[in-house]
Each structure stands twice: as C-alpha cells, then as structure tokens.
Amino acid sequence: MKPITLQEIADTLGISVSTASKALKNYPDVSEETKTLVKELAATMNYMPNSFAVNLRTKESKTIGLIIPEIVHYFFSNVIKGIIYQAEKKGYLIITLQSNESYQLEKKQIELLLSKNVDGILISLANETADVEHLKTIIEHNKPLVMFDRIAKKINCSKVVINDKKAGYTATEHLIESGCKRIAHFRGPLLPQNAIDRFQGYKQALKKHNLTFDPALVYTCNDMSFEEGTYFAKKLIQEHKDVDGLFVSSDLIAIGAITELKKQGFLIPEDIAVVGFSNWFMSSAVTPTLTTIDQPGFEMGKAAFKQIFKELNFRKKKETYTPKVIKLKTALVKRDSTP
Amino acid sequence: MKPITLQEIADTLGISVSTASKALKNYPDVSEETKTLVKELAATMNYMPNSFAVNLRTKESKTIGLIIPEIVHYFFSNVIKGIIYQAEKKGYLIITLQSNESYQLEKKQIELLLSKNVDGILISLANETADVEHLKTIIEHNKPLVMFDRIAKKINCSKVVINDKKAGYTATEHLIESGCKRIAHFRGPLLPQNAIDRFQGYKQALKKHNLTFDPALVYTCNDMSFEEGTYFAKKLIQEHKDVDGLFVSSDLIAIGAITELKKQGFLIPEDIAVVGFSNWFMSSAVTPTLTTIDQPGFEMGKAAFKQIFKELNFRKKKETYTPKVIKLKTALVKRDSTP
Known part of the structure; x- marks a missing residue:
C-alpha cells in the first residue's frame, strides 16, 4: 500500500497540513479530538513522515545537489531557476553550492554532497577544472550525474549543452x-x-x-x-x-x-x-x-533536471540506460550592432 | 564522546574521504584490508553517517530552507551567494525555493520545507504577500525564522534589512x-x-x-x-x-x-x-x-545566515533569545547622473 501523505491526511479530515503536522507532534494548540483523528488515520493508512531521513524502503532522500560556478550571473541564475522549477514539480528539493570557479572547492563540494546522501548531482564545471577524476567518484558511488553547459567530454554521464x-x-x-x-x-x-x-x-x-x-x-x-x-x-x-x-x-x-x-x-x-x-x-x-x-538557460536547467529524474527512475526499476547528450537549440538574434 | 567524522577517519588512515565512504559501503574497488581498517575505526570511534537523516541525538538536519521571490535578479542572487557562502563555513546546506512573487506558492513552500524537516527558514517575501499568517506556522513549529529585505513588521522574528x-x-x-x-x-x-x-x-x-x-x-x-x-x-x-x-x-x-x-x-x-x-x-x-x-546583498545574505545560526545555538543550549533587527549600512555612490 502506498503510504498516505500529510497532505492527504489533512485533505481527508478537512484541516490544514500544519494542523495535521502539529497533531502528530502533540502540539498543545491542537485539540485532543483532532490529534486522535490524525493519529488514527496516519496509523491506518501507513503514514511515513516525509523528511530528509532517507526513506528506508526506497533509499531516496528526494534531494539533488547542484554545483554551479557562479550564482550571480544571468545565464547561471536562469539555469538554477529552471532546475528548481522542474524539481519542485516532481517533489524534489535542490541544494545549491557555488564552486566559485575553483577546482579545489568543486572537489570538496562533491564529497560534501555525497556524504549528505543526495540522490544525484547536477554540475557545471569551474573554469579552473582540468582534472576530472572527482566526477568519477559520483559514478562510483552509484549516483546519477548530469553535467550541463561546462561539461567534461571524457566523463561517461548525461550532458545538457548547446552546440x-x-x-x-x-x-x-x-x-x-x-x-x-x-x-x-x-x-x-x-x-x-x-x-x-x-x-x-x-x-x-x-x-x-x-x-x-x-x-x-x-x-x-x-x-x-x-x-x-x-x-x-x-x-x-x-x-x-x-x-x-x-x-x-x-x-x-x-x-x-x-x-x-x-x-x-x-x-x-x-x-x-x-x-x-x-x-x-x-x-x-x-x-x-x-x-x-x-542561449536558453532556463530551458537548460529544466532539461538537466528532467534527465536526472529519468535516470533515477531507471535505477528504481533496475533498468539499464545509456547516458545521453542533449543538445538545446540556439538562435541568432539579429539586432542593430550588425548591419 | 563526540562521534568521529568520515573526514577524520580518512585523515587518520591517510586515505581519501571517498575511499573511506566506499569502504563503509562495501564497494568492490576498495581492498578488504582498507575496509576492515575503516570499519573498525568507525565502530570504535562512534562514527555516525552525516546524511539528511535527522541526527537522533541533536535532532538536526543541518539544512536551512531559503525562499526568495526571484533568483534571476542581481540583488537577490547576491543574497543567495552570501547565504550559501556563510552556511558552507558552518557545515550547513541551503535548499533554495523561488516564490515567483506569488503568495500562494510562498505558503505552499513553507509547508514543504517544514515537512522536509529543515532546521530553520530564511525568507524574503513575495511582492504579493499581504497576509502573513503562514509565517507564524514556522514559529509554531518551533523553528527559527529570519526575514531579510522584504520583511513583515508584525511577525516577531529576527530581520535583516537596510534602513x-x-x-x-x-x-x-x-x-x-x-x-x-x-x-x-x-x-x-x-x-x-x-x-x-x-x-x-x-x-x-x-x-x-x-x-x-x-x-x-x-x-x-x-x-x-x-x-x-x-x-x-x-x-x-x-x-x-x-x-x-x-x-x-x-x-x-x-x-x-x-x-x-x-x-x-x-x-x-x-x-x-x-x-x-x-x-x-x-x-x-x-x-x-x-x-x-x-545595497549590500552579499553582506545581507551572510548576516541572515549568521543570525539563524546564532538562534539555532541558543535553542541547543535551551537559552531564550529576543529577536533582533539587524540594519545594514547603505551608502550614496556619487557618479555622473547627478551634477
């Protein structure tokens, strides 16, 4: 049986999610009657609190790590926006780190995200990054990796780029x-x-x-x-x-x-x-x-998340998949700086 | 005894964090000898994997939720950068959501972050937000809340603003x-x-x-x-x-x-x-x-994280604290558009 969500408990009883949550946590400002109703429904319907705790059944944390060279940059902030937009649709949260164009920091951040048990990693490489061994760690940990914009050709993972x-x-x-x-x-x-x-x-x-x-x-x-x-x-x-x-x-x-x-x-x-x-x-x-x-930044972000989401599903079904290179279309925009 | 970290295990044995991590997870590409060494040290020194699982002793997830009206905006992307910069220093990760200037989305995102068990929430309000009851939910859930830039005067929490x-x-x-x-x-x-x-x-x-x-x-x-x-x-x-x-x-x-x-x-x-x-x-x-x-965006981000970190520490020590309003300095920058 698929476990009931807090939202479903709230909807079933006609109360807010926050009241349902507080009832489960025994807050004093929720009536005893509501607490009993919520707890009974939660027990009967197999409610499982949806926290960062890795779900014991699926082993998912429903969080994806994102490493970006620089947040304050029109193109990259558009990419972040696209990633978060798409992730939220699918119930995933995005943890963003900024490598600051530094290879050392990028390497450290991959270790950090892996130790935090994210379900996968999205990355655009720092300008400084020449050696790409640290990216292999992600694959060795059996986590999906999708690179975008600044990629490393020799890493065998999916990539979202423009031509x-x-x-x-x-x-x-x-x-x-x-x-x-x-x-x-x-x-x-x-x-x-x-x-x-x-x-x-x-x-x-x-x-x-x-x-x-x-x-x-x-x-x-x-x-x-x-x-x-x-x-x-x-x-x-x-x-x-x-x-x-x-x-x-x-x-x-x-x-x-x-x-x-x-x-x-x-x-x-x-x-x-x-x-x-x-x-x-x-x-x-x-x-x-x-x-x-x-150069479609928002679209690139959406495509990168869609790809990692696809790979997570392949893994769940224990199906194999071949990394893909997704090339997004660019277009010349003719304005007045050319005749 | 303070539990040993994966980094400390790695340093003690002179191996990389990624090898130590793989040893604990029984990866085939780590030697049996290394696996034994890592596991023995982890067991003796009370190693606790540092994942999103809420730490059972401290009840912390070491993640902070951030809700921002718009990521693709020079000022706000600077604030995000400041928050992430400061959070990483203190071993916290930031989950960023964009309210898109929508009151409804902002409300939903607070519920989402609370259900995901973040340790606290940083928020700058959507332009649309007039009713601020949803912010009280955070306080009722006993989580620290720090508002910045676009604040609600009547919410009793710490705020980082300029004058x-x-x-x-x-x-x-x-x-x-x-x-x-x-x-x-x-x-x-x-x-x-x-x-x-x-x-x-x-x-x-x-x-x-x-x-x-x-x-x-x-x-x-x-x-x-x-x-x-x-x-x-x-x-x-x-x-x-x-x-x-x-x-x-x-x-x-x-x-x-x-x-x-x-x-x-x-x-x-x-x-x-x-x-x-x-x-x-x-x-x-x-x-x-x-x-x-x-208008110092990066400084505002740093100050907002510093404040929520302070409040988390007060809570840990079970000390009371009074919310603070931090006002950052602005300065007139004289250039050529005025005589």
Whole structure:
C-alpha cells in the first residue's frame, strides 16, 4: 500500500497540513479530538513522515545537489531557476553550492554532497577544472550525474549543452555575410570546452568563407567582465586598425567592448560590427542593441533536471540506460550592432 | 564522546574521504584490508553517517530552507551567494525555493520545507504577500525564522534589512542639494515594506527642505523592469515638463528611464538628474554612470545566515533569545547622473 501523505491526511479530515503536522507532534494548540483523528488515520493508512531521513524502503532522500560556478550571473541564475522549477514539480528539493570557479572547492563540494546522501548531482564545471577524476567518484558511488553547459567530454554521464561550435560558426558567418573581412574574436578562458568550441566555430566559418585565420585577432578573456570588454577593445583598435567585425563570447564583454569603441569615436555597426553571446536581457536595452546568440538557460536547467529524474527512475526499476547528450537549440538574434 | 567524522577517519588512515565512504559501503574497488581498517575505526570511534537523516541525538538536519521571490535578479542572487557562502563555513546546506512573487506558492513552500524537516527558514517575501499568517506556522513549529529585505513588521522574528527610509531620504536630499526643485519618484509596488519606506524617505526629504510633495510626480512600478523605466520616463516628460530630478527605486528601472530620456534629447544630469537604487554592477558601466544607493546583498545574505545560526545555538543550549533587527549600512555612490 502506498503510504498516505500529510497532505492527504489533512485533505481527508478537512484541516490544514500544519494542523495535521502539529497533531502528530502533540502540539498543545491542537485539540485532543483532532490529534486522535490524525493519529488514527496516519496509523491506518501507513503514514511515513516525509523528511530528509532517507526513506528506508526506497533509499531516496528526494534531494539533488547542484554545483554551479557562479550564482550571480544571468545565464547561471536562469539555469538554477529552471532546475528548481522542474524539481519542485516532481517533489524534489535542490541544494545549491557555488564552486566559485575553483577546482579545489568543486572537489570538496562533491564529497560534501555525497556524504549528505543526495540522490544525484547536477554540475557545471569551474573554469579552473582540468582534472576530472572527482566526477568519477559520483559514478562510483552509484549516483546519477548530469553535467550541463561546462561539461567534461571524457566523463561517461548525461550532458545538457548547446552546440557551441555551431553557435560560434553561426555568429561568425553572420559577420562575414554582413560584409566583414577582418573579424576578431574575444574568446572565453582556455580550459572550458564551451569556450574552445565557440572558438573552433569561429575558425571554421572563416575557413569555409576563405578568410585567413589570424591568431593575433584572438583575445582570451579570463574573468568575463564588462571591464575586460573595454580593455581588449582598446588593445584591439591599437593593434589592428583594419578590424571590421568582432565576435565576443559573452554579451557582457561585448557591451563593454561597444562602450569603449563608441567612446573612441567608432560607429557600430558601420565601422565595426559586433555579435555577442547569451542574449542577456540588457542586450536589447543598450545602444545600439546587440546582435547575439540566444542561449536558453532556463530551458537548460529544466532539461538537466528532467534527465536526472529519468535516470533515477531507471535505477528504481533496475533498468539499464545509456547516458545521453542533449543538445538545446540556439538562435541568432539579429539586432542593430550588425548591419 | 563526540562521534568521529568520515573526514577524520580518512585523515587518520591517510586515505581519501571517498575511499573511506566506499569502504563503509562495501564497494568492490576498495581492498578488504582498507575496509576492515575503516570499519573498525568507525565502530570504535562512534562514527555516525552525516546524511539528511535527522541526527537522533541533536535532532538536526543541518539544512536551512531559503525562499526568495526571484533568483534571476542581481540583488537577490547576491543574497543567495552570501547565504550559501556563510552556511558552507558552518557545515550547513541551503535548499533554495523561488516564490515567483506569488503568495500562494510562498505558503505552499513553507509547508514543504517544514515537512522536509529543515532546521530553520530564511525568507524574503513575495511582492504579493499581504497576509502573513503562514509565517507564524514556522514559529509554531518551533523553528527559527529570519526575514531579510522584504520583511513583515508584525511577525516577531529576527530581520535583516537596510534602513530603506533613510536611504530614500539620502537619495532625494542629494538631488535637492544638487539644485533640483521638482523631483519625481518611480517607486516599487504598493505592498512591500521596503518600497513604502523608500517612498516615505523621499517625502521626508522634500518636507525637510520645504519642497512641496506632489503625488502626481510619483509613479508605481510593478514588474521593476527596464521597460517600465522607459515607459514611465516617457509619461513623466509628457505630463511634467518642469521635472529636473528623479529618484528611482531600482537601478534597472533608472537605466531604462535614462535611456528613454537621452533618446528624447534630454541631457543627464543637466536637464534631469537621476539617482537609482541598489548599485547593480551595470550602473558604473552605462553612460552617464549612475548615481545610486549601494545595497549590500552579499553582506545581507551572510548576516541572515549568521543570525539563524546564532538562534539555532541558543535553542541547543535551551537559552531564550529576543529577536533582533539587524540594519545594514547603505551608502550614496556619487557618479555622473547627478551634477
């Protein structure tokens, strides 16, 4: 028999969940009559309090651990929102930790979540993370692991990503088709796969359209800030007066770059056309509005939770499953920073 | 005797926490020798697995529930970051839920967190929340409750806030001292205490400086978006051509307003001086840079966790305590949108 829930007890007796809960805990402000009714129903219907205590029958805690590099970031906070939204629908709670882009902290947090007996772990890797042995621990503990956005290719688990290479290709090709001949790229840090893939997409588009790839036109951003955008824009126009296009791996950096270019008297898009990445809400608010690649954060969060939920169900039924790579669609959003 | 932790077992034997954990769980990839060593030490030293299972001795789950109106919001994501940062230091995990500014959802989430046996709850109220009976449930369940930013005055619990009235006063007085005579205010929604207090501070500053309060100069923002800023700026200059100052209850709305005012040919600050609220990182990036009130989100998160941790310790020692109201300092950040 499926155990009755506190909600069902409350509904059956026409009382609030909080009264039912207090009745079971013998609170003085609940009448003796209600206490008796609640306790009898709970006993007859096999009520099992739904706490963090691992359910002895199913061995579930109904909690999922989430490790994210940085919470204060438009894309990641959207992902968290999507994960929590979907988890709540399925009666799961999410424990969020922030790795702060640190490999050591990420490693420690995985140990912590495993020791707390979460049912599974969702993770997006820190920029610093090169060695991925710590992720294997999760699999060795027989817990489902789903990676999203910043993944490690060599870990055999499900992944939710966008096609970063294709998106980088699309962004660069849009600049080429707008007439740009000398296109610079402000890329993300060296380790994360998504920064590598966007850069590969940029190179591929140049090649496809018979434009020479010039490594001097590629600048590596490490802290992905507005200030980095202004800094590299200044450097770019000092070093390469002939640049007429710029593909930037994040909208924030792109907006920093545009601010600096405008300050120095350049017209956007007439002198230099710019494409960003992520479709941050500010990209439609700045002047000129920013052409960008829409990266669906909320959808990514929902998809990551859906996948781990699926894997938990496979395990319950003792069925085998093959890890999946889910690729979410991106789209070019054409605005005024390209002609 | 204080029970040994898994970390201490690992350190004593010079193995990793993950190996120690696997040894206890009889994983095949750990040697029999290691398993025996780990199990003997665990038995001798009273090892107790640190899972979500409520500790039978202390009755703690070492998890705190957090209900936040909106995760994708610069101020709130900073608060979450501060809470998680401080909680991790003290060995607590944070379960985050988003009320989505809905009273009904907020109520349901409190029931959910209580049923999951969290040790306490941190909450910032939804804009919709007027009735606060659901918060009393937490206190009746004998769990510590700490409210932050959007609080309910009549609930007897600890609160972490800024002095919104004083901050509103400071912002408005700065405009007056810059020479403004007709100052408009874009306020937040009608229910939240912080929007009321900022508005009161605005009124108080006008009165103090013998400027007439004109209700027609006050516009109520409900979704607190960039678009609302452009919308009300358009309305403002149509309806009141003589306005020379504007105090806006959020930076995002203020930036929306400035964008529209510039578009219509107004000079900022020469024609209209503008002060925002929160010190969002973009406020130093826009043109002109935005004068604003710095609202310390990360500090607020840390202070909220510190307070609930203190209250948990009082309870453990069975000492009584009086709820506290912690007021964090704000500061006027002078930039180019005021003369």
